[in-house]
Amino acid sequence: MNKVLLSGNEAIARGAYEAGVQIATGYPGTPSSEILATIAKKYKDEIYAEWSTNEKVAMDVAAGAAYSGRRTMVTAKQVGMNVLSDALLYTVYTGIEAGLVVITADDPGMFSSQNEQDNRWYAKLAKIPLLEPADSQEAKDFVVLGIGLSEKFDTPVLIRTTMRVSHSKSIVLEGERPSVPQEVGPFVRNQEKYVCTAMWAKKRHPVVEQRLVNLARYAEDAPFNHVEWAEHSLGIIASGVTYAYAREVFPQASFLKLGMTFPLPEELIRSFADSVEKLIVIEELDPFLEEQIRAMGINVIGKEIFPPYDELLPDTLTQVGLESGLIDEVKGMTRSVIVPTELPARTPVLCAGCPHRSTYYWLNKMKMPVAGDIGCYNLGCLPPFNAQHTMGCMGASVGVLHGMSIAGVPEHAVATIGDSTFFHSGMPALLNMVHNQSRGVVIIMDNGTTAMTGHQDNPGTDWTLQGKDAPHVEFEPLVRAMGVEKVLTVNAFDIGEVESGLKECLAYDGPSVLITEGLCAQLDRTPKPSYMVNPDKCIACGACLKLGCPAILKADKVDEKTGKPKAEIDPALCVGCDICRQVCPVEAIQISKDRESQGDR
Amino acid sequence: MKNISFLVAGVGGQGTLLASDILAEVGMEAGYDVKKSDVLGLAVRGGSVLSHVRWGEKVASPVVRKGDMDYLLAFEPLEAMRGVEFLHPKSIVLCNTKAMPPITVSGGDEVYPTHEQVMRVLQSAAGTVYFVDASAEAERLGNLKVTNVVMLGAFSTLLDVPRKTWESVILSRIPQKYVALNQNAFHTGCTLAKRSQQS
Numbered sequence: 001m002n003k004v005l006l007s008g009n010e011a012i013a014r015g016a017y018e019a020g021v022q023i024a025t026g027y028p029g030t031p032s033s034e035i036l037a038t039i040a041k042k043y044k045d046e047i048y049a050e051w052s053t054n055e056k057v058a059m060d061v062a063a064g065a066a067y068s069g070r071r072t073m074v075t076a077k078q079v080g081m082n083v084l085s086d087a088l089l090y091t092v093y094t095g096i097e098a099g100l101v102v103i104t105a106d107d108p109g110m111f112s113s114q115n116e117q118d119n120r121w122y123a124k125l126a127k128i129p130l131l132e133p134a135d136s137q138e139a140k141d142f143v144v145l146g147i148g149l150s151e152k153f154d155t156p157v158l159i160r161t162t163m164r165v166s167h168s169k170s171i172v173l174e175g176e177r178p179s180v181p182q183e184v185g186p187f188v189r190n191q192e193k194y195v196c197t198a199m200w201a202k203k204r205h206p207v208v209e210q211r212l213v214n215l216a217r218y219a220e221d222a223p224f225n226h227v228e229w230a231e232h233s234l235g236i237i238a239s240g241v242t243y244a245y246a247r248e249v250f251p252q253a254s255f256l257k258l259g260m261t262f263p264l265p266e267e268l269i270r271s272f273a274d275s276v277e278k279l280i281v282i283e284e285l286d287p288f289l290e291e292q293i294r295a296m297g298i299n300v301i302g303k304e305i306f307p308p309y310d311e312l313l314p315d316t317l318t319q320v321g322l323e324s325g326l327i328d329e330v331k332g333m334t335r336s337v338i339v340p341t342e343l344p345a346r347t348p349v350l351c352a353g354c355p356h357r358s359t360y361y362w363l364n365k366m367k368m369p370v371a372g373d374i375g376c377y378n379l380g381c382l383p384p385f386n387a388q389h390t391m392g393c394m395g396a397s398v399g400v401l402h403g404m405s406i407a408g409v410p411e412h413a414v415a416t417i418g419d420s421t422f423f424h425s426g427m428p429a430l431l432n433m434v435h436n437q438s439r440g441v442v443i444i445m446d447n448g449t450t451a452m453t454g455h456q457d458n459p460g461t462d463w464t465l466q467g468k469d470a471p472h473v474e475f476e477p478l479v480r481a482m483g484v485e486k487v488l489t490v491n492a493f494d495i496g497e498v499e500s501g502l503k504e505c506l507a508y509d510g511p512s513v514l515i516t517e518g519l520c521a522q523l524d525r526t527p528k529p530s531y532m533v534n535p536d537k538c539i540a541c542g543a544c545l546k547l548g549c550p551a552i553l554k555a556d557k558v559d560e561k562t563g564k565p566k567a568e569i570d571p572a573l574c575v576g577c578d579i580c581r582q583v584c585p586v587e588a589i590q591i592s593k594d595r596e597s598q599g600d601r
Numbered sequence: 602m603k604n605i606s607f608l609v610a611g612v613g614g615q616g617t618l619l620a621s622d623i624l625a626e627v628g629m630e631a632g633y634d635v636k637k638s639d640v641l642g643l644a645v646r647g648g649s650v651l652s653h654v655r656w657g658e659k660v661a662s663p664v665v666r667k668g669d670m671d672y673l674l675a676f677e678p679l680e681a682m683r684g685v686e687f688l689h690p691k692s693i694v695l696c697n698t699k700a701m702p703p704i705t706v707s708g709g710d711e712v713y714p715t716h717e718q719v720m721r722v723l724q725s726a727a728g729t730v731y732f733v734d735a736s737a738e739a740e741r742l743g744n745l746k747v748t749n750v751v752m753l754g755a756f757s758t759l760l761d762v763p764r765k766t767w768e769s770v771i772l773s774r775i776p777q778k779y780v781a782l783n784q785n786a787f788h789t790g791c792t793l794a795k796r797s798q799q800s
Binding site for chain 1: 649664708
C-alpha cells in the first residue's frame, strides 16, 4: 500500500475515490474547498466534480445523482450547511439508490467564518449517522465507511471535519478503487419513496425513526468506536481531532474514542463509564455528546470545566487539566520566559492591484452606509476604508440594503457583493428589491472568479471545474432581465468611472446596479510596468496611502513643511494597476523607468 | 523517543506552506511518523502564516503546545517574534533577516521592531539563534520566490537527515524548468548556514 502525506481534505478526496464515488458537488468555503479541488486535479477521470451555484443546489444535484444510482459526495463549510440543509432534510426521508455522504467542514476558532456553529446538531436534527474523523487516515477511511453505511441503511451520512482535520496533514495508507458501474439504468419510479408529498412522506417518517434505532444498535460494535485502556482512574470520551489533543495531554487516561458520534452506542458508553472512576467528555464547541450521555443517566464532566467556544487545543486542555486537578504537572516541558512585547498586527489586506480597491476608496470618501457580503471585499470593512457596516452571510447584503430602504434610513445606502456571491444567493434578493420597488445601489464587484476561497469557477467564468468550456454569463443583461432598469458597468481600475457610476446610481430613485469589472490581481497575468513616487513632486498628502495598497509605503523622506512622511512604492509588490497614479493630486506617481522595458511582474 | 516539533512562520505569499509541507515530507521519508497543521485563513492576502510540523515515532496531536517547539524556522523577523511563546530554553531558531513591514506599519502608525529588538527577544527565548539573509541570496539567484528553499537549505544543516532526502523531496514538488534554480537555492542555503554558524 502506498504511504502518502495528505491533508484531511485531500484524504477525503482520496476516500471518495476508494469508495467508488462517481459524482461530487459543493460550493467553495474554507476549510472545505480543497476537497473538490483535489478530486478535479487527481481523480477527474473517475469522479465528476462540479462547483454548483450554492450549497442547496449542490445537495439537490447530489440527491438526483444518488437517486440515479451513482455514489455521491457533497461538500460544504459549516455555514454552507445552513444553505444545504433544506435539501438534506428531504433526502433523509427518501433515502437513496446509491451511497450519499455530506461533508461539513466546521471552523472552531473561527479562522474564516462568521460564526462558530457546531454542525453535529444537524445529524441529530436530520436523524442521520454522523462520523467524525480525527486525522487524515480516518478522513479517508470514514468516507469509505460512510458510503457503506449510507447504502446499508438507505440514508445520507454526515461526515464532520474541523479546520484542524481538513487543514492538517498526516500519513495515509492508500487503497484501491472498487469497480463501479459505467452506466446507470432507467430512473427508478418509486413515488412513495422519492416524492415527499405529505401523504407519502408521512409514511416515511416511521422508517426514519426505525432506521435510527437500527443505527444505534449497529454503533455498539461499529469499527470506528473503540476503547483504549490505560489507568482506570480517568476515562475520557472524545472524537475528532480533540481526541488527538487529549491523547497527548492525558497520556495516562483510558479513552473511549468515538468515530461515530450520532447515534451513540449507549451500552458501550455505559460499560466504559462503569469501568472508570472519573468520566469526562472532551469536545469542542457544544455539549453535543455530553447532553446525550447525561440523558442516558450517566454522570459525566464536560462543559463545567471546558469552554464551549474556540478550539480546545492542547494548551487549553493542559490549562484546564491543571486547574481542575486532572493532571499534576506537564512532564519534560519548560517554557521559555517571554517578556511580552507589543507587536504590530499583520492584518490581511486587499492585494496590490485588487479591483475592489477603487470601490471602497469611494465608499469611504462618500461615507454612506454599506451592507457588506462574503468575499475578499469584506476587507473593505477594515482601515483605511472602514466602509462596510453590516456583514452576515452569503448574499445578505442585498436583502439588508432593502431592509434599510423600507425602514426609511435617510441616507442612500449601498450593497457590495461579489460575482460568485451574487450568483449564490444575491439574485433572489435583487428580484425582491425589484418586485417590492426598493431604492438603493447594489454594487456587483465582478473580479471574474471566486477569489477568496482559491479562484474557483462560477457561472461568470467561461470554464468549469471539469476543465470544460462554459457560457460566460454577463451581469448586465442578467440584471436587466431581472427587471432592474438602472444598470451601469464601469472599469474598476478607472477611479473616475467608478465615482461617476456610483454617483449616477445613487441619484436614481429605485433599485440600481453598478457592475465594477476588473480581473482579480491574482489571475491577471498581463505584464504591466511597476510605478514609482517622484520624491521631488510628492507633497506627503497621504492620498495614495488611503488606498491601503500593500505596495505603497511611508518613505523615510519627509515633507519639509508638514514633517509628514512622503510615499514610496515597493517595486517588488507593485503590479501597475494605476489606481494610485489616478488619486495623486500632484502627478508624483509615474511608471518606473527602469522597470518599464521589462514589463516586470 | 520524544517528538521533534517545528514552528514554521512567515507571511502569506512567501512560500511558508510549501516549506512546511517539504519539512513534513522529509520527516516521513526519513522514517518518522509525521503530522502538521496549518493556519491559512486569509493568509494568501498577506496575513501571518503559521505551521506546526512534528516528527516522531508516533505523533498524536498535529498542534504543538507552547514551550514544546524545538525549532523555529522563520521567513520574516516580525513573524519570528510572534512565535517565541512556543519556544523552550533549548530551542533553535533560524530566521530570515529581510523585514516585511505589515500595512499597519507601512501605511499606519505602528512601529516595526529594530533588528536589535528582534535579536534580543529571540535570544532571550531560545537556546540558539541564527540569522541568514535568505531573501538577498534568492534575489541574487534571480528569483525572490526561492527564499523558502534557501531557508530550507540552511535549516537542513541543523537536522540529522541526509541531504539527498531533502533534495529529492524538494525536487519532487518543483516544476521541471525550475529544478536547477531550486537546486542552486538549496545549495546556497546550506553554505549560508555553515557561514553563519561559524561566525
